[in-house]
Amino acid sequence: MNKKKKTIVCRCEDLTLEEVERAIDEGYTDLQELRKKLRIGMGPCQGRVCIQIVMKILERKTGKKIPKKSLHTYRPPIVPVPLGSLASDENEK
Amino acid sequence: MKMKSKTDVVIIGGGVTGCSLAYTLAKKGMDVCLFEKKYLSSGATGCCGAGIRQQWSTKENAELAKKSVDIFEKLSKTLDYDIELRQGGYLIAVHDEKEMKQAEKNVEMQRSLGIKVDILSPEKINDVASILDVKGMDVVGATFCETDGHANPFKTTFAYANAAKKNGAEIFTHTEVTGIKKDKNQIREVQTTKGSIKADFVVNAAGVWSKEIADMVGVKIPNVPLRKEIMATERIKPLFEAMIISFKDGIYFSQQEEGQIVGGVPIPEQKPGFKTMPTFSFLHHMSKTLTRYAPSLKHVNMLRHWTGFYDVTPDSRPILGETSQVKGFIHCHGFSGHGFMLSPMVANLLSGYISEGETSKVLESLSLDRFKGKKLTGETYVVG
Numbered sequence: 001m002n003k004k005k006k007t008i009v010c011r012c013e014d015l016t017l018e019e020v021e022r023a024i025d026e027g028y029t030d031l032q033e034l035r036k037k038l039r040i041g042m043g044p045c046q047g048r049v050c051i052q053i054v055m056k057i058l059e060r061k062t063g064k065k066i067p068k069k070s071l072h073t074y075r076p077p078i079v080p081v082p083l084g085s086l087a088s089d090e091n092e093k
Numbered sequence: 094m095k096m097k098s099k100t101d102v103v104i105i106g107g108g109v110t111g112c113s114l115a116y117t118l119a120k121k122g123m124d125v126c127l128f129e130k131k132y133l134s135s136g137a138t139g140c141c142g143a144g145i146r147q148q149w150s151t152k153e154n155a156e157l158a159k160k161s162v163d164i165f166e167k168l169s170k171t172l173d174y175d176i177e178l179r180q181g182g183y184l185i186a187v188h189d190e191k192e193m194k195q196a197e198k199n200v201e202m203q204r205s206l207g208i209k210v211d212i213l214s215p216e217k218i219n220d221v222a223s224i225l226d227v228k229g230m231d232v233v234g235a236t237f238c239e240t241d242g243h244a245n246p247f248k249t250t251f252a253y254a255n256a257a258k259k260n261g262a263e264i265f266t267h268t269e270v271t272g273i274k275k276d277k278n279q280i281r282e283v284q285t286t287k288g289s290i291k292a293d294f295v296v297n298a299a300g301v302w303s304k305e306i307a308d309m310v311g312v313k314i315p316n317v318p319l320r321k322e323i324m325a326t327e328r329i330k331p332l333f334e335a336m337i338i339s340f341k342d343g344i345y346f347s348q349q350e351e352g353q354i355v356g357g358v359p360i361p362e363q364k365p366g367f368k369t370m371p372t373f374s375f376l377h378h379m380s381k382t383l384t385r386y387a388p389s390l391k392h393v394n395m396l397r398h399w400t401g402f403y404d405v406t407p408d409s410r411p412i413l414g415e416t417s418q419v420k421g422f423i424h425c426h427g428f429s430g431h432g433f434m435l436s437p438m439v440a441n442l443l444s445g446y447i448s449e450g451e452t453s454k455v456l457e458s459l460s461l462d463r464f465k466g467k468k469l470t471g472e473t474y475v476v477g
Contacts, residue, residue, distance in 0.1 A: 028251075030132040030266060036139060036247035039351070044327060044396055075397030076371050080327060084391030086380035 010050035012043020024061045044080050099291040100126045103283045105270050105306055106298035108138035109436045112253035117444035119260035130269035134250040136300045140401025143243040144336050145434040146183045147208045150199050150474045153455050157438045159208050164437035174252035176244045177350045181334025183241035184221050187234045188341045196236050210238040222333035224387045246433050273309040280421030294447050296423040301402040303426035310419045316427050317365040319405045321477050322375040324398035328352030338476045344382045345476045357477045358382050369400045403430040408471035413459040
């Protein structure tokens with residue numbers, strides 16, 4: 001058994017600190033490119049758990065502050081909603 | 094990275110098409126600089142439905158798509174980067190006899206190009222995807238091409254960009270083109286927010302922003318941006334492999350490598366423009382149509398939905414090749430919602446033209462000049 005402890009950065013996608021750092025080393029130093037390469041923030045939490053941590057790692061590794069405008073967009077419906085509820089006509093007049 | 098003073102080709106736009114062209118040109122030994130105003134895949138590429146389809150109604154599109162699939166099949170190996178290609182096929186719903194007549198004609202044309210496509214009776218549809226409710230879909234049949242499929246658009250773009258850089262291309266992100274200088278009717282120089290560079294060719298691969306770029310050299314293009322919405326569900330176990338589409342309902346959906354279902358549908362009040370916020374209308378319309386096609390999905394959660402743009406031309410076919418008005422100015426836009434799947438072949442055609450002056454029937458038929466006065470056969474097989 002591998003006893004080396006893993007630090008999970010993104011729980012939705014099971015991403016480890018090591019994987020994030022490796023992608024940054026490979027040249028994915030734009031937060032959005034990093035996100036698209038690793039699917040950070042594309043799971044059920046939409047980045048609420050991980051994106052701040054990933055930003056910190058990115059800033060530490062590149063020594064550059066991430067500009068506010070390149071931040072993550074939260075997408076509707078914000079929290080997961082069953083397709084059946086969205087398809088329902090019950091609330092329509 | 095410091096910008097050099099001169100290059101052979103400047104490519105404007107870091108989507109999949111710009112990056113694949115940067116790769117093919119660099120591979121041929123040309124000096125290439127690519128400028129992207131945001132980050133790679135930040136435009137239509139990064140918002141797209143990831144589909145790769147060969148079933149088209151116009152011969153040009155079918156031929157480009159077929160040849161692109163041949164390239165996609167080897168691309169992970171060629172570029173040494175997994176683009177997550179999955180060939181689960183495309184199932185096109187056929188809703189009535191009129192649609193079936195058209196489908197039969199298209200299948201005949203597609204088969205003549207060597208595309209493996211079949212017409213299915215309603216009973217055979219569940220053999221392709223058991224989650225579909227054939228009654229709910231309201232169909233008289235379907236067409237199915239097993240070598241259609243999808244790939245990861247981000248990874249395909251990154252794969253091309255990395256391979257382009259390995260072959261000497263220079264890629265500048267967060268660099269906006271602010272002007273293009275010409276001397277008489279020849280391209281001379283491109284000005285950006287990070288400096289100027291002399292160039293013999295400028296490729297306009299800026300997607301829905303291509304109009305602004307073309308304006309810089311005084312060339313008018315007929316493209317309009319059409320806002321499109323798309324959604325992703327949570328990840329679920331593999332249920333079906335095919336992309337399911339319908340031209341009548343406008344819907345398309347597939348299950349991706351990781352397990353999420355991704356799909357879109359046009360909203361009834363859709364009109365051209367740059368508005369980017371997603372709408373409630375889409376949430377309702379999409380979930381309703383999707384659960385009509387696949388009722389068991391009503392228990393599945395939608396996670397998020399987002400907006401992208403189709404860069405649409407009057408005949409829904411791309412505009413490619415050198416403009417007759419300005420020497421060295423190359424059109425590479427107007428993909429009308431199917432740029433990702435055509436990108437490998439578009440890069441081959443344009444790199445052949447730019448490096449060796451090669452031209453072909455397909456390339457000529459997609460020139461900007463086709464809009465002058467002639468009656469056009471438009472692509473009718475557009476979804477989303």
